[in-house]
Amino acid sequence: MDTTPLRHAHHALLEAAATVAGAGTADRPPSDGEWDAGQILAHVSLIDAATVAAVVSAASGAVTTYDNRVAQDAWTLGRVGALAGGEAGLRERVRLQGEALCALVAPLSEAELDTPVPTLLLSHGQVLVDRPMPLRDIVTGLAEAELPGHTKQLLALLP
Template sequence: MDTTPLRDAHRALLAAAAAVAEAGAGNPPPAGEWDAGQILAHVSLVDAVTVTAVVSAASGAVTTYDNRMAQDTWTLGRVSALAGGEAGLRERVRLHGEALCALVAPLSEAELDTPVPTLLLSHGQVQVDRPVPLRDLVTGLAESELPGHTKQLLALLP
């Protein structure tokens, strides 16, 4: 699988996160939205869940994909604290992105077509609750999830 879009999406997100960090106190997030640290913690968790699904599919193990923990504000705070704040989260997201690209690149078409029982929520609403091919989880990350969070980060710039 060509990982260029996934790699580029991670780079763009990290560039936006760095710009927000350099700008210092920027715009507060709109009510009900996340600040930069929460966005980065969320992306870190989503990347980790995706890595888990990729490794499981490659090993022939049964896997699922569930983003609920990546939505939980307590968990986001805990991940941020464990990473050492926003700088640590940026590094974690960078490394998770590299790992994900390295793991996805050699997968066969059959592995990429592995149906993964998936539960995706956004703002408390179910977006997906059905098996999704592994390739679609990865391309969705590159084409929708990461660019959406990149836009969220850029909206925090003063």
């Protein structure tokens, strides 16, 4: 699988996060119901980790699922941020997870990429997906929608 879009999406997100940090607005309170930069990065870290787990499971022939609920839990986001050492640590974690994900996805066969993965995706408490999805669609969705959406969310924190 060509991982160029996934690499570019991670790079753009990390550039946006660095821009927000450089502007001193990383801790700026977001609009009601939105996340600050640390929460966004913690969410992306959890999504990357879940995607890595799904990819590794598919490559090993194990049964897997993909569920983003834990990546939206406020306590979990705070805990991940604290364990990573704050926003700078989260940026490094997301960078490394993006590299790992690209390295793991690149050699997968078409059959592995077509592996159906029971998927539950929520956003703001609303179900977006509740059905099996091919692993390739999960990875493509990360590159084409999830990461670009969070890149825009980060840039919206700028004054």
